Amino acid sequence: xxxxxxxxxxxxxxxxxxxxxxxxxxxxxxxxxxxxxxxxxxxxxxxxxxxxxxxxxxxxxxxxxxxxxxxxxxxxxxxxxxxxxxxxxxxxxxxxxxxxxxxxxxxxxxxxxxxxxxxxxxxxxxx
Amino acid sequence: xxxxxxxxxxxxxxxxxxxxxxxxxxxxxxxxxxxxxxxxxxxxxxxxxxxxxxxxxxxxxxxxxxxxxxxxxxxxxxxxxxxxxxxxxxxxxxxxxxxxxxxxxxxxxxxxxxxxxxxxxxxxxxxxxxxxxxxxxxxxxxxxxxxxxxxxxxxxxxxxxxxxxxxxxxxxxxxxxxxxxxxxxxxxxxxxxxxxxxxxxxxxxxxxxxxxxxxxxxxxxxxxxxxxxxxxxxxxxxxxxxxxxxxxxxxxxxxxxxxxxxxxxxxxxxxxxxxxxxxxxxxxxxxxxxxxxxxxxxxxxxxxxxxxxxxxxxxxxxxxxxxxxxxxxxxxxxxxxxxxxxxxxxxxxxxxxxxxxxxxxxxxxxxxxxxxxxxxxxxxxxxxxxxxxxxxxxxxxxxxxxxxxxxxxxxxxxxxxxxxxxxxxxxxxxxxxxxxxxxxxxxxxxxxxxxxxxxxxxxxxxxxxxx
Numbered sequence: 001x002x003x004x005x006x007x008x009x010x011x012x013x014x015x016x017x018x019x020x021x022x023x024x025x026x027x028x029x030x031x032x033x034x035x036x037x038x039x040x041x042x043x044x045x046x047x048x049x050x051x052x053x054x055x056x057x058x059x060x061x062x063x064x065x066x067x068x069x070x071x072x073x074x075x076x077x078x079x080x081x082x083x084x085x086x087x088x089x090x091x092x093x094x095x096x097x098x099x100x101x102x103x104x105x106x107x108x109x110x111x112x113x114x115x116x117x118x119x120x121x122x123x124x125x126x127x
Numbered sequence: 128x129x130x131x132x133x134x135x136x137x138x139x140x141x142x143x144x145x146x147x148x149x150x151x152x153x154x155x156x157x158x159x160x161x162x163x164x165x166x167x168x169x170x171x172x173x174x175x176x177x178x179x180x181x182x183x184x185x186x187x188x189x190x191x192x193x194x195x196x197x198x199x200x201x202x203x204x205x206x207x208x209x210x211x212x213x214x215x216x217x218x219x220x221x222x223x224x225x226x227x228x229x230x231x232x233x234x235x236x237x238x239x240x241x242x243x244x245x246x247x248x249x250x251x252x253x254x255x256x257x258x259x260x261x262x263x264x265x266x267x268x269x270x271x272x273x274x275x276x277x278x279x280x281x282x283x284x285x286x287x288x289x290x291x292x293x294x295x296x297x298x299x300x301x302x303x304x305x306x307x308x309x310x311x312x313x314x315x316x317x318x319x320x321x322x323x324x325x326x327x328x329x330x331x332x333x334x335x336x337x338x339x340x341x342x343x344x345x346x347x348x349x350x351x352x353x354x355x356x357x358x359x360x361x362x363x364x365x366x367x368x369x370x371x372x373x374x375x376x377x378x379x380x381x382x383x384x385x386x387x388x389x390x391x392x393x394x395x396x397x398x399x400x401x402x403x404x405x406x407x408x409x410x411x412x413x414x415x416x417x418x419x420x421x422x423x424x425x426x427x428x429x430x431x432x433x434x435x436x437x438x439x440x441x442x443x444x445x446x447x448x449x450x451x452x453x454x455x456x457x458x459x460x461x462x463x464x465x466x467x468x469x470x471x472x473x474x475x476x477x478x479x480x481x482x483x484x485x486x487x488x489x490x491x492x493x494x495x496x497x498x499x500x501x502x503x504x505x506x507x508x509x510x511x512x513x514x515x516x517x518x519x520x521x522x523x524x525x526x527x528x529x530x531x532x533x534x535x536x537x538x539x540x541x542x543x544x545x546x547x548x549x550x551x552x553x554x555x556x557x558x559x560x561x562x563x564x565x566x567x568x569x570x571x572x573x574x575x576x577x578x579x580x581x582x583x584x585x586x587x588x589x590x591x592x593x594x
Contacts, residue, residue, distance in 0.1 A: 016162055
């Protein structure tokens, strides 16, 4: 069972997405801000991270930069989630090291497709 | 709202909303969509599939609302704020240059003159440099020696040893055909854009913010003052350049008139009244040539070229006699007396000295009393040769002695020797003073009703370096 870390500050969004992912059979751990996300990635060693970009204390771009800069976490795929498709957000997310990118509202089949593709690629590399 | 520049897209297209408001509107909609889909999934899993179609309708309605929002509104470009909390205005400007410049450029385009030489890329570069300079100004400690000098208008050259960014901006605007009013409007727009965007990024205003704002306004005012000074300087310069070209073009036909008239006189075939009339053409064209030459010298000296000298051994007494002969020819009705004593020789540009003395003697003839002669004295004394030009007549008021050599000083009527010759631009005294100064000398003026008016020219015999 794949483990997903969801870093999201909005409580309802966190609740909604984690429940939908759990229904699809993923184990979900959550963090509510940037530093919490970085710490949880180290502590839980998730297979994939869903990272909201507008986070308090440390935004998603910077949190991703730190995760991708640390040997222990740099292999974990990160999918950026942004509230609305601002022009340039996608470039900024990829620049920060995110592996993929999705916008809210989440269309679950689309997001699941991205998650599965990244997990397959990461699993392939590790074998 | 009237103070702010219009949004970049004007009225067309989706209306801009602050990013936070756009976010706050979308978030509950995405939650309605997400939860209705989640509940539909759970209802189906729990065997309550009958609810699912209605829940999908809730989610579809949510998507429709989102689509409407996206169709009619868009988020303004996001503002960079430091995640760790408050930031300084200088840091804010640094982080949001592009957003500020985009707003400002949209405004600048609305006031660009029709048919002007506008280069939008250059315009933006200047604005960017201005913004950098202003941000740097914000970063300088307040009350430092440099700042206080700048606020008094003594700006150091901050950019590459040349003009400041603001000066470059003023020069560019003068060239592009902007009016001063349009340039001031640009600065207003820059100020308004920065303040509006900054205030929008602040949750609350602190005393440090107010301090920053005051300093920002001061920096904008300084830049504006520098731009205007450069703008007016450049405009003056182009006017004087025009005069210089005009003066040159005037002399060409004048030279032809004078040469032709002298040729006709030289044939000695003329009788009165033709002889007198052609002589008048020679005298008048010579005088006009003199005036045009003064005008050329005036513009050249104002353009920074100064008066050029070709020094050679010369006699002040000889120059004075030639000048007296020329003026007598032009004014046969007036008496001129010349007295010379002492050693009259020195290293001067004789043609220039002749021009200066002619201006002074003509001035004395035109403004002195017609009943008494104009007396010209030459006295050699040690290191200097002194030439005095004296005329009787009403005194020059004391209030006009100061600045008598300044052509910009108002000359309103009157008949004293401070007034320019009738019909002239009044440049004669100015040119005389420039020429004497170029020789390292000076001209003094004394005037009273009892004694008349005396201009005293002191000429060192040698250039300053050679003495």
